[in-house]
Amino acid sequence: MFPQQPTWSNSRINLLQRCPRAFVLRYGLAQVSRNHERGEILSIAFQIQTPWILLHQTIREVVLDYVEDHVNGTVWSNSLIGLRFKMDFEKAMRMRNRLIERIQSHNHHTSFQEKRPEQHLIDMGIETCITFIQHPELQNLLAEGSIKRIGLTKPTQYRKWKIYSAPDFIHHGPKGNSLIKLNLYSLPSRNNRERQAALTRLYGNLDSTVVLFSLKQKKWIVNRITPMNVQVQQSLDLVANDAEKMESILSLVGRNNDLSLIPLADSYRSCMHCNVRFLCPSQHGLEKAKAEQRALMCR
Numbered sequence: 001m002f003p004q005q006p007t008w009s010n011s012r013i014n015l016l017q018r019c020p021r022a023f024v025l026r027y028g029l030a031q032v033s034r035n036h037e038r039g040e041i042l043s044i045a046f047q048i049q050t051p052w053i054l055l056h057q058t059i060r061e062v063v064l065d066y067v068e069d070h071v072n073g074t075v076w077s078n079s080l081i082g083l084r085f086k087m088d089f090e091k092a093m094r095m096r097n098r099l100i101e102r103i104q105s106h107n108h109h110t111s112f113q114e115k116r117p118e119q120h121l122i123d124m125g126i127e128t129c130i131t132f133i134q135h136p137e138l139q140n141l142l143a144e145g146s147i148k149r150i151g152l153t154k155p156t157q158y159r160k161w162k163i164y165s166a167p168d169f170i171h172h173g174p175k176g177n178s179l180i181k182l183n184l185y186s187l188p189s190r191n192n193r194e195r196q197a198a199l200t201r202l203y204g205n206l207d208s209t210v211v212l213f214s215l216k217q218k219k220w221i222v223n224r225i226t227p228m229n230v231q232v233q234q235s236l237d238l239v240a241n242d243a244e245k246m247e248s249i250l251s252l253v254g255r256n257n258d259l260s261l262i263p264l265a266d267s268y269r270s271c272m273h274c275n276v277r278f279l280c281p282s283q284h285g286l287e288k289a290k291a292e293q294r295a296l297m298c299r
């Protein structure tokens with residue numbers, strides 16, 4: 001049913017934990033039924049991001065381009081950073097609005113609303129880019145050695161699984177390699193940072209240091225971690241465990257994409273911001289949909 005190579009990423013396991021049904025729709029049905037109307041609508045719905053997420057995605061793109069140009073000898077001024085951020089964020093918002101129009105053209109009633117880029121988000125994005133670029137840790141890395149951008153879509157391989165946990169940059173300096181990763185949405189807990197660093201080390205060598213820049217309340221917090229082999233192995237064991245759960249849930253999809261055995265979310269909170277609620281039985285109430293599912297399973 002789902003022949004693609006088993007894949008692990010943080011976003012996949014997070015979605016599975018929030019809702020198995022949403023996970024199957026996104027990473028199962030949306031992919032295998034791309035060429036049918038329902039699959040196309042699913043893919044479009046999952047591509048629609050909130051302005052808050054687009055803000056942070058744009059920050060990432062702008063600072064990565066800044067670093068790339070810096071390595072090539074071009075240093076941007078603060079006003080160029082501002083112009084670039086504004087232009088990219090406005091473009092991302094226009095693309096978001098076009099995706100919403102495409103869904104609406106299929107006559108689906110969704111809660112998505114077209115929005116214009118708000119000035120306070122533009123100001124926040126520019127300020128965040130500039131504070132990252134001026135951060136002494138980044139300035140030290142840029143001052144010596146070489147730095148290379150890595151695509152976040154570059155996977156690494158472990159046994160039969162493709163794992164996505166790439167750093168944003170690799171820095172080669174006199175004291176060894178540093179793998180630099182940005183956490184734009186929060187400061188992960190200590191355990192999660194160690195696990196993230198252990199998987200990111202797969203892109204370096206045995207003594208690489210992972211440098212995590214995490215954004216918390218508009219401030220960048222920097223953590224340097226040098227994962228030990230035992231931590232890398234423990235993280236890979238957890239990945240194997242997660243990947244088995246993903247395969248097991250995908251295996252419950254029945255003939256003709258029957259989803260009746262795929263559990264719905266545990267909590268209504270998961271449904272509140274779900275992109276595909278308009279295609280889910282829970283759109284008329286999660287508890288009612290779960291009761292109907294239980295009744296069908298008891299027949």
Ligand code: SF4
Binds near residue numbers: 020264276
């Ligand atoms: S609406 Fe709720 S139950 Fe349905 S897919 Fe989304 S999160 Fe899961």
